[in-house]
Amino acid sequence: MTDMNEKRLEERTTRAEKEARAIEEELEKLSKGDLSYVGNPELDKLLTENEKLKHRLAILENAIKVETESSAAIKKEAKKRTLPMLVTDTKSVESNFCILEELKNLFEVAITNAYPDLENPPIALTLSGNNPKFGDYQCNSAMAIAQLLKANNVKTNPREVANNILNKTPTSPIVQRIEVAGAGFLNIHLNKEFVEHVLSSILKSGIQPPAVKKEKVIVDFSSPNIAKEMHVGHLRSTIIGDSICRVLEFLNNDVVRLNHLGDWGTQFGMLIAHLQDKYPDFKTKSPPISDLQAFYKESKKRFDEDEEFKKRAYSCVVQLQSHQPDYIAAWKLICEVSRQEFQKIYDRLDIKIIDRGESFYQDRMDAVVQFLKGKGFLEEDEGRLIMWGSEKREGIPLTVVKSDGGYTYDTSDMAAIKHRVDEEKANRFIYVTDVGQYTHFMTIDACARRAGILKDDQRVEHVGFGVVLGEDKKKFKTRSGDTIKLIELLDEGLKRSLDKLVEKGRDKVLSSEELKRAQEAVAYGCIKYADLSHNRINDYIFSFDKMLDDKGNTAVYLLYALTRIRSIARNAQISLDSLLAEVDRIGLKLTHESEWKLGKTLLRFPEVILKVSSDLYLHSLCEYLYEISSAFTEFYDKCFCIEKDKEGKIVKIIYERLMLCEITARVMEKSLEILGIKTVSKM
Numbered sequence: 001m002t003d004m005n006e007k008r009l010e011e012r013t014t015r016a017e018k019e020a021r022a023i024e025e026e027l028e029k030l031s032k033g034d035l036s037y038v039g040n041p042e043l044d045k046l047l048t049e050n051e052k053l054k055h056r057l058a059i060l061e062n063a064i065k066v067e068t069e070s071s072a073a074i075k076k077e078a079k080k081r082t083l084p085m086l087v088t089d090t091k092s093v094e095s096n097f098c099i100l101e102e103l104k105n106l107f108e109v110a111i112t113n114a115y116p117d118l119e120n121p122p123i124a125l126t127l128s129g130n131n132p133k134f135g136d137y138q139c140n141s142a143m144a145i146a147q148l149l150k151a152n153n154v155k156t157n158p159r160e161v162a163n164n165i166l167n168k169t170p171t172s173p174i175v176q177r178i179e180v181a182g183a184g185f186l187n188i189h190l191n192k193e194f195v196e197h198v199l200s201s202i203l204k205s206g207i208q209p210p211a212v213k214k215e216k217v218i219v220d221f222s223s224p225n226i227a228k229e230m231h232v233g234h235l236r237s238t239i240i241g242d243s244i245c246r247v248l249e250f251l252n253n254d255v256v257r258l259n260h261l262g263d264w265g266t267q268f269g270m271l272i273a274h275l276q277d278k279y280p281d282f283k284t285k286s287p288p289i290s291d292l293q294a295f296y297k298e299s300k301k302r303f304d305e306d307e308e309f310k311k312r313a314y315s316c317v318v319q320l321q322s323h324q325p326d327y328i329a330a331w332k333l334i335c336e337v338s339r340q341e342f343q344k345i346y347d348r349l350d351i352k353i354i355d356r357g358e359s360f361y362q363d364r365m366d367a368v369v370q371f372l373k374g375k376g377f378l379e380e381d382e383g384r385l386i387m388w389g390s391e392k393r394e395g396i397p398l399t400v401v402k403s404d405g406g407y408t409y410d411t412s413d414m415a416a417i418k419h420r421v422d423e424e425k426a427n428r429f430i431y432v433t434d435v436g437q438y439t440h441f442m443t444i445d446a447c448a449r450r451a452g453i454l455k456d457d458q459r460v461e462h463v464g465f466g467v468v469l470g471e472d473k474k475k476f477k478t479r480s481g482d483t484i485k486l487i488e489l490l491d492e493g494l495k496r497s498l499d500k501l502v503e504k505g506r507d508k509v510l511s512s513e514e515l516k517r518a519q520e521a522v523a524y525g526c527i528k529y530a531d532l533s534h535n536r537i538n539d540y541i542f543s544f545d546k547m548l549d550d551k552g553n554t555a556v557y558l559l560y561a562l563t564r565i566r567s568i569a570r571n572a573q574i575s576l577d578s579l580l581a582e583v584d585r586i587g588l589k590l591t592h593e594s595e596w597k598l599g600k601t602l603l604r605f606p607e608v609i610l611k612v613s614s615d616l617y618l619h620s621l622c623e624y625l626y627e628i629s630s631a632f633t634e635f636y637d638k639c640f641c642i643e644k645d646k647e648g649k650i651v652k653i654i655y656e657r658l659m660l661c662e663i664t665a666r667v668m669e670k671s672l673e674i675l676g677i678k679t680v681s682k683m
């Protein structure tokens with residue numbers, strides 16, 4: 001590509017040079033002649049033309065220089081590129097082995113061997129479809145490489161490229177064979193012994209996280225606003241954020257779970273003014289503001305209707321911000337009531353999070369404003385101080401200081417990112433909010449980079465999600481049109497899940513303790529799973545009926561599937577120890593077609609986890625869980641694990657199959673744990 005550009009540039013330069021020379025000759029001829037040509041329009045035109053051409057020439061020459069230098073640098077870089085180490089010995093492979101990663105490495109080596117001069121050739125690997133004819137994975141790089149070669153005037157076609165790659169592919173213990181098919185696909189068939197080896201190592205050493213470079217990650221999620229309602233949007237952020245933390249923690253990253261509470265700002269003025277009126281002795285007696293939302297509404301109403309109150313509310317903000325002890329006490333009290341409410345939700349959903357609200361950054365906001373001012377990044381705009389993410393003033397600027405001197409949401413986020421970089425020393429910053437705040441966080445990212453707070457190796461990611469809708473596809477509200485209180489929503493979940501269990505007669509078989517555990521696992525599990533199993537970017541419809549359905553891709557279905565799998569070994573009365581002893585004695589063998597299919601599916605766990613940890617889309621993990629349980633159902637239909645005689649006495653146990661059951665259960669349990677869903681042994 002670079003060579004092509006270079007050629008084109010050179011052609012243009014030669015042309016410009018020629019034109020310039022011709023005009024210069026013309027000018028020389030003219031200047032030797034009659035002086036009356038001075039001021040001649042013809043000559044003037046030629047002179048300007050000449051200037052322009054010289055200018056163009058200079059630009060083109062410079063472009064060639066830059067182009068040549070950068071292409072030389074890229075070529076040098078390509079030569080320097082070290083190829084990945086490949087697995088050569090099955091025995092060295094452990095339970096956390098990621099097949100997809102190894103195949104990527106294998107083809108990187110193959111393609112580099114086949115086309116050493118190609119800069120950054122595409123390494124495209126995917127799973128093959130369901131047809132076993134097409135192998136287990138496929139490499140689709142040949143098509144793109146053929147295109148690249150054609151652009152460089154090399155005559156070839158994708159099939160030829162595919163064959164060439166195949167010839168240069170080193171042998172690998174994980175691959176049984178590779179075939180060129182169709183337009184130039186490379187179909188990869190996995191080696192059965194290898195798959196069996198990795199599966200048995202999962203049995204022996206459990207599920208281990210795939211190896212990745214550890215990072216310090218800040219996950220900013222949940223983050224409701226004090227006194228205002230914690231709405232379903234915050235519920236989504238809480239569920240998605242917690243699950244993201246769980247994936248990253250599983251991969252042994254250093255994860256800081258932060259609750260960026262909206263606990264500082266002008267709304268406190270009216271809350272405090274209202275508190276002073278309603279509960280004047282709030283400092284000695286704790287007032288019964290059990291319903292902070294109602295309290296907020298009342299004060300808002302007064303604020304909007306009563307000028308006198310409004311004035312007082314503003315002066316309360318000033319008092320609070322200058323840390324008057326009484327005002328700080330009132331503020332603390334309100335925050336505490338709110339926090340206790342939020343905590344109830346976190347406890348129920350088993351969410352761990354550290355409170356570090358906007359108020360935490362008070363002093364740091366002063367400091368960051370001084371810092372930005374000092375570096376000359378702040379501009380005045382109708383009394384405000386703003387900062388643009390780019391020098392070109394594109395997009396929307398941050399409002400760093402309001403015209404009244406106060407700070408904003410933007411200011412607190414600039415102070416927060418500086419703290420997270422300088423003091424927390426993290427290198428990945430994740431924000432989980434609705435998609436509407438995407439631009440805000442991208443501007444924070446741009447401004448923080450421009451100001452030199454963020455460095456190249458640090459990344460900001462906005463994990464956006466859509467709106468929660470009711471079954472009528474309108475905004476999620478109660479029948480009377482009020483916003484839904486989260487605690488009430490969770491209560492309804494509990495009620496409905498109990499109804500469901502009773503409907504199935506589970507109350508007659510489970511102890512009351514077991515029933516309660518199942519009820520909670522189902523209720524909270526189904527709410528979380530419904531949220532996580534949809535592509536988060538989209539809006540999603542909240543429906544208890546759908547999420548409690550025991551058919552289809554729901555938590556209930558998966559939890560039932562899991563208890564059934566767990567009951568197989570229990571009924572056969574085979575302990576884990578005796579199963580492990582059998583692994584050592586007879587090994588794990590995949591004979592039947594559906595065993596093979598299930599086994600391969602189970603080994604995709606590391607690949608799915610790596611994908612989720614990088615793109616932060618949890619629905620892939622949910623889809624994967626559903627695939628496992630479908631593969632398991634097919635296996636269980638076709639392959640019996642225990643044989644019984646007419647009296648129901650066990651006459652034969654097929655240990656290899658019980659081993660597969662055990663691994664399936666482990667992979668499912670780990671996946672559900674990452675989704676924040678509690679499993680139960682009976683339900």
Ligand code: ARG
Nearest residue numbers: 220223224225260262413433
């Ligand atoms: N409190 C905000 C809201 O309710 C969310 C905060 C997100 N985090 C942040 N660092 N801005 O919309």
